[in-house]
Amino acid sequence: MxxxxxxxxxxxxxxxxxxxxxxxxxxxxxxxxxxxxxxxxxxxxxxxxxxxxxxxxxxxxxxxxQEIEHVVADLLGQKxxxxxxxxxxxxxxxxxxxxxxxxxxxxxxxxxxxxxxxxxxxxxxxxxxxxxxDRRGLIDISRALTAGEGHGHQTAFRAPVALWLLGRGPEALAHVDSTLAQVGDRDSEAAEQFRAFAAELAGRIRSGVSPASAGP
Structure with missing residues (x-):
């Protein structure tokens, strides 16, 4: 009880x-x-x-x-x-x-x-x-995420997704590359998760897949 x-x-x-x-x-x-x-x-x-x-x-x-979170979950293979x-x-x-x-x-x-x-x-x-x-819209929350607001281990996934949803694919890729450089050759479950996420996101952006395909 x-x-x-x-x-x-x-x-x-x-x-x-x-x-x-x-x-x-x-x-x-x-x-x-x-x-x-x-x-x-x-x-x-x-x-x-x-x-x-x-x-x-x-x-x-x-x-x-919710749109950001749907895409993040889809890229991570999570419910x-x-x-x-x-x-x-x-x-x-x-x-x-x-x-x-x-x-x-x-x-x-x-x-x-x-x-x-x-x-x-x-x-x-x-x-x-x-x-x-002040952060309810996609543009506003994207600005907050790219400024480093929130928890770093979560922002790393959400900032590039927000940029992708705004049609700013090259900036999303640059953000991912910056985070990958920080991760380096770190050997941990979290590092491996981000590398897999980054590869999946980069593949979709470069192939022209719409982020809407990951929506509800």
Missing amino acids: SKPMHPALDRLAGDLLKLGFKKRAGLIFTLQLQVKSLGWVGINRGSHAGGPGVSALNPVCGVRH FHAYVPPTVSEPLRYLMPKDEGREWTVTGDEIVDGRVVDDLMRSMQEFGLPYMR
Whole structure:
């Protein structure tokens, strides 16, 4: 039997639903931004000393571009997932001015936790939602990916795919070649996965295959 959700998380989930988010598995929430893009929130929890009910909440905000993710999954020979992972993401506290960055710690005290959740939601609306909306389109998220946003091990796959979808095949190939140079002769499962991905993508671009063929 699963453990009951912390009361503060129940309230946070309710507030996100009021903004139009959809509850997914675990503590993941998505928001339809455009036909092909989802706003994405994942709530990470960290335990603190201080007794039961004390937990630090670390919300992660992101955008998942479904067209990019369909193509990446196809190139990797993987099954497409409806909402994991986000295409780009950052912890909410990193989207805020440095002097406002903070952790949101709930303690089990209903009044204190209510204030914490209210503050988190204010920050989400002021910084998290604009971050998502600014990256909802293919051009916008491509710009973010090629600028190095997100997690490097994921961006390496997604940036060239975004460029390919925009009809910028030569730039996609150049991006792949740059990453291959960084990988070098590294002997690891991750390196081999990227080499296989790079070969498949390059082959499709050079043969004139449309990325739309990998779509849903």
